[in-house]
Every structure is written in structure tokens, then in C-alpha cells.
Amino acid sequence: MTLAGIEADIDACNGEAADAARLLALSEQVLEQWIIARGDTPTHETREGFRLLALHRQGARDLPSFNACRETCREIAYHYNLMEVSRDAALSAVANVRNARMMALVAKHLLLFVSGKMQSEKLGEFCCAARPLRQDEVTS
């Protein structure tokens, strides 16, 4: 799936129907896109119980600036746990919807950050948003 497709799916999750497992999987797909674009194979290992955190660690290898999304990944993991616990604890529907919407926003932030990073590292295919970089390549 493309980043644009993942973004559309995250946006579709940003409501009452949001599902923690689905949002976690979409977040993993964002990092998979990044790792594949860098010519690597996404890991299936986990860290602290989350593949997402292992993928982040892999994506930040030799590129410390990618750690700027480390806490975002950890917040996604935190919200996943929060939603799983709240399902068992029978929290109010309002609290569950709020947690789900927040997890979707944090997942969206990861996607936007990685999209920008893909551009600045000149990785992947882009629409007109990458125009300045492409123009630079044409003129140089």
C-alpha cells in the first residue's frame, strides 16, 4: 500500500469505529514503507512486545534524525495498550472513543513525519508536494 493509501485508511479510522489493532498495523505499514524505500527488508522482530518499536529501531539505523519519531511510536504503543486495557475495564464509551481518536491522530503524525522524511531524503515517489526537490534535480 502507498503512504497516501495508508493515510486514507488512518483518516477512516479517526472516528467511533477506530480499532487499536488496525491502527497499530497501519503504523507498522508506514515504517515498512520507509525501510523498504531505504533498500532494507522490514523486520518481524518485536521490542517491548511491539513490532512497531523494532521497525522504528531498524528505520533509525545510521540515521539518528529518524529518532525524532521515536516518542511518536512509543505513544502509539501506549495508546494501543490503553485501548486494550480500557476494553477489559469497560471504560465509558466516551473515553474509548477519545482514546481511539487520539491514537489515530498520533498514527497520522507518524505518517506525516515519515512522508516529509521520505522527501528530504529523496526516497520514494511523490506527487506535486515533492516538486521543489524534483526541480532541483532537473536544474542541477
Added chain:
Amino acid sequence: MKTEYKRVAYYPGCALEGTGHAYNQSTREVGKVLGLELDEVKNWNCCGAMEVKNVDPKVQTYLSSRVMSIAANEMGAKVVMAPCNGCYHNLKKAEYDLSHDETSRQVVDRISQQAGHETYQAGQVETIHALDWIKQGVGEDELKRRVKNSLQGLKIANYYGCMYTRPRHIFPEKDQGGGSESTSKPHFMDDLLAAAGAENVDFPLKTACCGGAHVLSDSDTSTKLVLNILQAAELAGADVIATECPTCHSGLEMHQVRAEKVLGKKTHVKMMYFTQLLGVALGVSPRKLSVHENASDPLELLKSRGFA
């Protein structure tokens, strides 16, 4: 408390003379009320920001080192306070480079000699942020004692941005336990505003990227990143996003307007520098804190809650 923070060399940086004027003004006002003295660094220059760093990082190291050299060698200062995250970050990075990299030392020495001033030597000054200055120069107990206009009832999302804590290795004083600042979950601003009576909300994007580096190359991504931060703050129940960086602050305010125009998404949360919020709590008038300069117009909110 750190008594050496009572009087510090003040490095406002370029942004605080432009879009961040309100931050400059409110920092000075809060300092006055709290009995903290600022000696502005004489004839200071740009820290190198992003622009110079991208062209030649060693020149950026020199530019930041010159600021520290003036503070140490011409003013006899031991501490330099930089309220801007970009300046703070660059001075800390220069300090790290000069401590660890011989080439950086040689380049800085050569340019300093050509420029006709003493070469800065690593360790001559300690660079701190405005948050350190108030948190460790005054502390929450003293701040509580001085509050005249408690911010009780005001819900705040504290937004630190990405340069205040990253990369970790240039901030050796952080993550040391015992009340030191955390790079993964910074809390100094939360602590100060809680002491001023505010209610801090749980905000998951407190250190997330605001897209500041993409403002010109890809405004749409910046707008989406900011919109996400604003929506998350509102979802968390915040009335105000407290900021401590002029670039983040301007980005949040400008892209709030752009998100409404371009994406049709309106958000209502207000942006205020943490120094403006502390100033209000300390009884300083909003005009003296330049609250009227904030594009998100928080004055009405302050008035409606009885803070102004």
C-alpha cells in the same frame, strides 16, 4: 536552587527580535518579577540556525561559539540563557562539538583569530534554556508563593517541539534523575505551569515535529502536521497550547490559519508562550507580556476566564 542562574548572559537570538517579539518581552517581564537578571550578550550574532548549518556545519559551530566567547571573555559570564529552542540547540551542539571534535576546534580557532576575538574554549560557559532558568533559578515553591492570579481552571497542553531534547547526546545534564529534565518526556514547562495553578492535560504530541523545516519546501505537510498537533491538543481538552520556541509558536499560529483556509479545518485552541502564561499568573498585565501580538488571539479567552 542554582544561585548562578540569578544573573545570566541573555542571548535572545534573531527570532526574538522578529516574530518571537512577544517571547522576548514576556521573558524579560517574568525575569523582572522573579528577581532574575538578564545581561544581553553584546553584539551577538545569529547562531547559524538551519540555513548555515546546512551549508557548512563548522561555520555554524563557529557562529554559536562566538556568542559564547563574548559572554565568557568579554562579559565574564558563567551562564548563557537562550529562550529559543534553535539557538539553545545550536549552542549546546557547538559546545559538544568543541569538546569532542579536534577539527571543529581548529576551524573555530582559525575563524576566531581572523575575526579578532578570543577563541571560545569548551566548558567556559553553561548554556541553559529559559525553562532551566526559571525552574532551577526560582523553583516551583517560590513561584507558587509569588502567584497573584492563579491559572486555576485553565487547561494547558505543553508543547516542547523537537529541538529542546534532541539529539540526546548534546544535553548531558538531562536524564540524570533527581528532578533533571527528561528527553523522552520533558516536564519542566508542565511543572512551572502547574505551580502557577494551571491544569496540564495529557498530550501525546508534546515533542512531535511541527514541520518547521518544511515550511517553505512543503507547506502542505507542515500544515497537516500542525493541524494534527492542534486537533490532538483539543481532543486532550486543552484551552491553550503552551510553547517555549518561537519557531514552533509561529508555525502553530500560522498553520492554524492556513489549515482553515486550505484544508477547511478550523481549530479553536490558543497558543501562548509559557512566559506569557507565567506572567499572567504573576500579575503582569497582558499588554506588557505582548499577548495582543499572538495571532491566535488568546486575550479574549483570558478575559472570559477572569485572568485579564
